[in-house]
Amino acid sequence: xxxxxxxxxxxxQPKQEGQYESNKVTGxxxxxxxxxxxxKKKGNNDKKTGTKLVDSGSSCPPxxx
Amino acid sequence: xxxxxxxxLVPHQDGTILFNLVSGxxxxxxxxxxxxxxxxxDGDYSNVSLVSTLQRLGFVVGxxxxxxxxxxxxxxxxxxxxxxxxxIVVTDRCNLGCHYCYEDKTQWIRMDERTQEQVKxxxxxxxxxxxxxxxxxxxxxxxPTMNIPAIENLSSFFDDFCRxxxxxxxxxxxxxxxxxxxxxxxxxxxxxGIRKMQITIDGFKPDHDRNxxxxxxxxxxxxxxxxxxxxxxxxxxxxSLPVLGQPAPRSKIKSSYDVIMxxxxxxxxxxxxxxxxMNVDHDSIRRAELLLDELYAKGYFQENERGGVLYAYAAPIxxxxxxxxKSHYKTMTKQxxxxxxxxxxxxxxxxxxxxxxxxxxxKFTGDTCTANKRWEYVINxxxxxxxxxxxxxxxxxxxxxxxxxxxxxxxxxxxxxxFHQFNPFTDPECYNCEVLPVCMGGCKANNKVNEGNKQYEAxxxxxxxxxxxxxxxLYELRRKSPARI
Numbered sequence: 289x290x291x292x293x294x295x296x297x298x299x300x301q302p303k304q305e306g307q308y309e310s311n312k313v314t315g316x317x318x319x320x321x322x323x324x325x326x327x328k329k330k331g332n333n334d335k336k337t338g339t340k341l342v343d344s345g346s347s348c349p350p351x352x353x
Numbered sequence: 354x355x356x357x358x359x360x361x362l363v364p365h366q367d368g369t370i371l372f373n374l375v376s377g378x379x380x381x382x383x384x385x386x387x388x389x390x391x392x393x394x395d396g397d398y399s400n401v402s403l404v405s406t407l408q409r410l411g412f413v414v415g416x417x418x419x420x421x422x423x424x425x426x427x428x429x430x431x432x433x434x435x436x437x438x439x440x441i442v443v444t445d446r447c448n449l450g451c452h453y454c455y456e457d458k459t460q461w462i463r464m465d466e467r468t469q470e471q472v473k474x475x476x477x478x479x480x481x482x483x484x485x486x487x488x489x490x491x492x493x494x495x496x497p498t499m500n501i502p503a504i505e506n507l508s509s510f511f512d513d514f515c516r517x518x519x520x521x522x523x524x525x526x527x528x529x530x531x532x533x534x535x536x537x538x539x540x541x542x543x544x545x546g547i548r549k550m551q552i553t554i555d556g557f558k559p560d561h562d563r564n565x566x567x568x569x570x571x572x573x574x575x576x577x578x579x580x581x582x583x584x585x586x587x588x589x590x591x592x593s594l595p596v597l598g599q600p601a602p603r604s605k606i607k608s609s610y611d612v613i614m615x616x617x618x619x620x621x622x623x624x625x626x627x628x629x630x631m632n633v634d635h636d637s638i639r640r641a642e643l644l645l646d647e648l649y650a651k652g653y654f655q656e657n658e659r660g661g662v663l664y665a666y667a668a669p670i671x672x673x674x675x676x677x678x679k680s681h682y683k684t685m686t687k688q689x690x691x692x693x694x695x696x697x698x699x700x701x702x703x704x705x706x707x708x709x710x711x712x713x714x715x716k717f718t719g720d721t722c723t724a725n726k727r728w729e730y731v732i733n734x735x736x737x738x739x740x741x742x743x744x745x746x747x748x749x750x751x752x753x754x755x756x757x758x759x760x761x762x763x764x765x766x767x768x769x770x771x772f773h774q775f776n777p778f779t780d781p782e783c784y785n786c787e788v789l790p791v792c793m794g795g796c797k798a799n800n801k802v803n804e805g806n807k808q809y810e811a812x813x814x815x816x817x818x819x820x821x822x823x824x825x826x827l828y829e830l831r832r833k834s835p836a837r838i
Contacts, residue, residue, distance in 0.1 A: 312389070312400050312402070312403070313385055313386050313389040313400065313403055314402040314403060315402045315403050315404075315405055315406025315407070316402070316406070317385075317386060318380050318382075318386055318403070318406055318407075319368075319380055319381040319382075319383070319386075320378070320379075320380050320410065321379045321380060321381055321828060321831050321832065322377060322378055322379040322827075322831060323378060323410065324376045324377050324378050324410065324411065324716070325409070327377070
């Protein structure tokens with residue numbers, strides 16, 4: 289059985305009219321690592337814990353001298 | 354429609370990371386998807402499916418200036434009158450003689466009863482000037498536990514006031530952790546409800562004790578003229594804590610590290626939430642794991658039955674540029690810190706504990722610090738008002754007094770030292786900076802506005818100097834433990 293992707297570009301063959309359309313990447317193919325909407329939905333309990341424990345002033349720098 | 358100005362492409366061994374600093378979205382581009390992204394960069398938006406997904410994630414935006422939308426949110430937070438905070442410096446006295454302390458402590462006073470009454474009146478006006486939903490107090494010093502009567506008096510008053518007026522009341526304290534007795538811990542954590550405490554330890558014992566000696570244990574040749582004068586006033590009667598009658602550590606105790614470690618248990622066992630800030634330099638960060646090991650062995654990272662728990666994070670000691678009292682520090686650049694902090698991150702990973710640092714906030718929130726916020730003040734022991742913790746008890750930075758007839762005049766209109774008027778959206782350098790969404794102008798007290806146009810590194814956020822590294826770190830953290838951040 290041929291499992292090769294029929295849309296796979298073939299080497300250096302010149303592109304034919306309309307060929308690009310069939311090769312298009314869809315939004316679903318994107319490898320999303322952080323999705324802000326998903327973050328919001330799951331409410332991330334660990335983040336809540338972190339917010340509880342890391343102070344608002346944690347980024348204020350101690351400055352020598 | 355166009356690509357966000359805050360998209361950042363970062364090469365990685367897994368592919369190319371695409372990150373957006375406004376939404377915080379992160380995707381990994383393969384060769385195929387990267388080629389398609391390049392078409393967008395050339396202005397070809399014909400791939401409807403891809404554009405739609407990238408738009409939802411914030412990588413593709415409308416034609417309006419993104420910075421205008423961010424500015425609106427920023428202004429909303431700056432002027433939010435429903436959420437109010439006061440940082441009350443109940444004394445500028447301290448029992449430690451930390452070499453890098455930025456506080457002048459020249460007043461060397463405790464807030465007296467008359468000033469406490471003025472603070473109450475000021476607070477009532479502060480909370481009723483506009484409808485208030487949330488009120489927070491941060492107890493600060495000097496060492497705040499050296500004026501327990503003021504904390505008891507004001508905490509009880511505002512707790513009662515907030516209960517009667519339906520206002521959510523929250524308290525936290527920044528303390529050096531050296532003065533706690535069992536009775537004091539019970540009073541503060543259990544009776545007064547000050548559960549959240551920030552305690553600073555400068556790494557493992559030798560590093561900490563070198564940086565943070567007891568004032569009473571210093572040799573005179575090690576002390577500055579101001580410290581010598583301060584120590585003269587640290588007589589046994591002064592060092593005692595009047596309410597609880599427990600003596601504070603005396604000069605025979607050399608190690609403040611040992612005292613703090615012993616005191617942590619008194620607090621955590623009573624349900625305190627300890628935020629342990631590890632101030633580290635280039636050397637001490639390499640030994641900070643030994644401190645973490647000690648804390649871990651005591652079980653502090655595990656929440657106990659009363660809700661007590663500890664979390665430790667690293668904060669770098671930067672070079673402030675003044676050249677004084679810093680000879681033994683090997684200060685880090687922000688780039689170096691961003692790389693070195695991986696030691697701490699790895700320790701947490703090895704121990705299966707979630708790690709939190711500023712990477713959790715790698716997106717636009719519009720939030721800024723006390724310096725800019727309309728409804729946040731620092732109240733000093735003499736009742737003067739300042740706009741930054743760094744200016745605690747420094748009257749030259751005062752913008753008013755709690756007893757003023759109109760204390761809530763918009764401080765942004767005050768002339769003179771104008772760091773609190775700093776607006777990242779009107780400053781050309783910030784406005785055009787790629788990390789504006791996650792920085793919001795950084796530390797206002799250390800930035801160039803305050804320092805005669807001299808750009809101190811301490812002013813900008815770490816991200817400005819290590820953006821590529823931090824995006825890689827964020828990606829790798831998510832990949833290794835996707836549910837953990």
